[in-house]
Amino acid sequence: MITIILVQPQMGENIGATARVMANCGLTKLRLVAPRDGWPNKKAENMASGALSHLEPIQVYDDFEQAIADMHFVLASSARPRQMVKPVYTPEQSMDSFFERCQKNETCALAFGAERTGMVNEDIAACQGIVNVPTNPDFSSLNLATSVSILSYEWRQKFLDKNGRPEFDTGSANKESPKAKQKDVGEFIARLEGELEEKHFFRSEGLTPQIKQNIKNIFTRMDMTEQELKTFHGIISALLGHKRPKD
Amino acid sequence: MITIILVQPQMGENIGATARVMANCGLTKLRLVAPRDGWPNKKAENMASGALSHLEPIQVYDDFEQAIADMHFVLASSARPRQMVKPVYTPEQSMDSFFERCQKNETCALAFGAERTGMVNEDIAACQGIVNVPTNPDFSSLNLATSVSILSYEWRQKFLDKNGRPEFDTGSANKESPKAKQKDVGEFIARLEGELEEKHFFRSEGLTPQIKQNIKNIFTRMDMTEQELKTFHGIISALLGHKRPKD
Numbered sequence: 001m002i003t004i005i006l007v008q009p010q011m012g013e014n015i016g017a018t019a020r021v022m023a024n025c026g027l028t029k030l031r032l033v034a035p036r037d038g039w040p041n042k043k044a045e046n047m048a049s050g051a052l053s054h055l056e057p058i059q060v061y062d063d064f065e066q067a068i069a070d071m072h073f074v075l076a077s078s079a080r081p082r083q084m085v086k087p088v089y090t091p092e093q094s095m096d097s098f099f100e101r102c103q104k105n106e107t108c109a110l111a112f113g114a115e116r117t118g119m120v121n122e123d124i125a126a127c128q129g130i131v132n133v134p135t136n137p138d139f140s141s142l143n144l145a146t147s148v149s150i151l152s153y154e155w156r157q158k159f160l161d162k163n164g165r166p167e168f169d170t171g172s173a174n175k176e177s178p179k180a181k182q183k184d185v186g187e188f189i190a191r192l193e194g195e196l197e198e199k200h201f202f203r204s205e206g207l208t209p210q211i212k213q214n215i216k217n218i219f220t221r222m223d224m225t226e227q228e229l230k231t232f233h234g235i236i237s238a239l240l241g242h243k244r245p246k247d
Numbered sequence: 248m249i250t251i252i253l254v255q256p257q258m259g260e261n262i263g264a265t266a267r268v269m270a271n272c273g274l275t276k277l278r279l280v281a282p283r284d285g286w287p288n289k290k291a292e293n294m295a296s297g298a299l300s301h302l303e304p305i306q307v308y309d310d311f312e313q314a315i316a317d318m319h320f321v322l323a324s325s326a327r328p329r330q331m332v333k334p335v336y337t338p339e340q341s342m343d344s345f346f347e348r349c350q351k352n353e354t355c356a357l358a359f360g361a362e363r364t365g366m367v368n369e370d371i372a373a374c375q376g377i378v379n380v381p382t383n384p385d386f387s388s389l390n391l392a393t394s395v396s397i398l399s400y401e402w403r404q405k406f407l408d409k410n411g412r413p414e415f416d417t418g419s420a421n422k423e424s425p426k427a428k429q430k431d432v433g434e435f436i437a438r439l440e441g442e443l444e445e446k447h448f449f450r451s452e453g454l455t456p457q458i459k460q461n462i463k464n465i466f467t468r469m470d471m472t473e474q475e476l477k478t479f480h481g482i483i484s485a486l487l488g489h490k491r492p493k494d
Contacts, residue, residue, distance in 0.1 A: 021393050023386040047390075054386045069430035074469070086468055090412075108425055125463040126429065128470045133400070134407055139270040139301045143294075149393045150400045153380070160381055165337075173310050179353055181463045182373065183316040216372045221333055223320070 002098050002155065003029040003076075004148065005067050005111040005218035007123060010036045016047025019058075023051035025156035028065075031059045031109075033067045064123045072106035076119045076127040077147050078236065079140065087129040092149055094131040095158040110151060115144050129239070180229040182220075188229055189219050195236060249402065250276040251347050251395065252314050252321075252358040254370060257283045263294025264392035266305075270298035278306045278356070280314045311358070311370045321346075322401065324372040324394050334376040338398055341378040344406040357398060362391050365462035374459045399412065427476040427490035429467075435476055436466050442483060 004022060009015050019030060032039055044053060052058070063066040067072045074095055086126060089097065098108045111127065113119030124130065133142060133150055143148075146193065157235050202208040222228070251269060256262050256279065266277060279286055292299060299305070304424050308314040315321045322341055336344065346356045359373065360366030371377065380389060380397055389397075440459060449455045470477070 007376075017390055017393065020390055024380075024382040024389055024393070026383045030473050049388070049390075051386060054383075065429075065433060068430070069433070070427040073427050074429065082256060086462065121460065122463075125460050126433070126467055130466060133271075135401065136273045136403075137272040139298060141296070142271055143264055143267055143296070145392065146264065146271070146396045149396045152337075153397045153400070156381065156383075165368060165381060179319040182317070182321065185315070186373075188313060213369065213372050216369075217332065220373055 001027060001029060001102065003031055003071070003107070003109040004152070005033060005064075005109050006035070006148075007064055007067075007111055007119065008034040008036065008114040008142075009144065010115045011144075012037055012041035012043030013047045014144045015039075015041060016044035016049075016051075018112075019044065019048040019055055019146045020051040020153045021145070023048075025152040026159060027152055027155060028055045030055055031061060031067050033061045033064050035060065037153035045050045064126065068109060068111070068126065070107060071109045073101050074109045074111060074127045075131050075149060076124045077110060077112045078119045079131065080123060080130065080132055081121060081124055086124065086127070089129055089131045090135055090173050091131060091154040092158075094151070095128075095154050098155070099158055099162065112144060112147055133145075135229050136164045144192060174243045178226050180224045184226070184229055185219060185224060189216055191233070192219075192236060195240060195243075248274060248276060248355040249294075250278055250318070251304030251399070252280060252311075252315075252355070253279045253354050253391075253395075254311055254358055254366065255283065255361040256391065257357075258364045258391075259284055259288035260294045261391045261395075262286075262288060263291035263296075263298075265395045266291065266295040266302055266398045270295075270301035270319070272399040273406060274399055274402060275302045275447060277302055278308060278314050280308050280311050282307065293486070295333045307404045311373065315356060315373065317354060317359070318356045320348050321358060321374045322376050323371045324357060324359045324378050324380075324398060327379055328368060328371055328377065333371065333374070336376055336378045338378060338380055338401040338426040339405075341348045341376075341398070342401050345402070346405055346409065358369045359391060359394055363489040419425060425473050427471045427473045431473070432466060432471060432474055435479060436463055438480070439466075439483060442487060 004018065004027060006015060006018060015032065015035065022028070022030060033042065037043075039058065075089065075098075080088055094110070098110070101108050110131065111119065111123070113123070129149065133147060135142060192215065198204065203213060219232075224232070251265065251274060252263060253265060261280065262279065269275070271279060282288065284290075286305065289385060320344075322336065327335055341357070345357070348355050358370070358377065359368060360370070378398065379442075382389060439462065443449065449458060466479075471479070
């Protein structure tokens, strides 16, 4: 498993958010290099929402060199640095490389710089490569906790690729004609409920909210087309004994 | 393009973090349903770090029904709900579906619930399906900004799949024998610098830090094996005219 290293993190909230998303993604090894407000940190604990007990004890170092001394392979999360020749990985490529190396029992780490500066060049120079999240070039700078979230998620994705995903339900069936808008579906459901009320369909007051929710669910889940919605209106009218309007 | 909807967000920071990661990922349409602290919100603006000017004007609604009235297809980011039959999408599947629908000019939204409660069942019932981030079952609850980050990132990934990625450098070449540890590489670099200093290699004081950084870069980039590191030590010794120790 990879180790996450936060270098000179300024805000405890970001350490806490890091711990939380790490636990969400099954990562347990966190190192801090010279956290501005020291460690432990109350704001971090609050933000972690209980995640710290899912992690191994957090290790704190004075400088980056010490924090990576026992590592075989370290990548820096960073924008592409100028004037520095380093391999640049996409998030997915980085996880492929990490998994491959972890399987050979290499120790691997992923490092993140301070909120304001990101990884400084001197620390990047000590890394084997860079991971760059391919953001919008017009607004590329990621929040620290966001960077950690995205890369921890990619770790989790790769982990599930190798170890099997939980089964997922697939999406709804294909339809052809234009879809009905929520507003029209909502009006249909309201109409149906109104008609059912008139017919004393909802007998038990205690159960009524649950039954109404179930009805709402059935009709929103259908992902109806406009035509299907018209058909349903027609069905209700027919069932109520209304005459069909002439076309 | 999909619209992001935050339903009753409590903390301005999370609205700001949402705006920032949306801009990072090329998303521009944000709607808020009854934000606890109103809108505009100073904490949100600070956290957005300038992202708000990259978004369309944020739209605020009183309730979820109004916020989705003009939408054709809405997914809720949520854990799997009990007692409710809804299609459950992985993040990737959800983006496939969103892209397909957007191409047919269907209006699509992705909704997130409040920090404490997540999406409430009544609002989920109004959605066509659920997107579930496959987190660690032992610690599954995601921070709001983290959920938005992961799903915005998946949108961006799908966007780059369709529209072409920027070119990336690939990782370093394969090696066979065990990799050298950072500590040993660092010691080698320090030794080399020391030797070079003795030989007056660093003549211009102004350029020395840059040259040292380049040297550091060269040797860390090589991702050396233990054997290669030994070889380099040998090379330096040889160049210095030291005798080779007997094996």
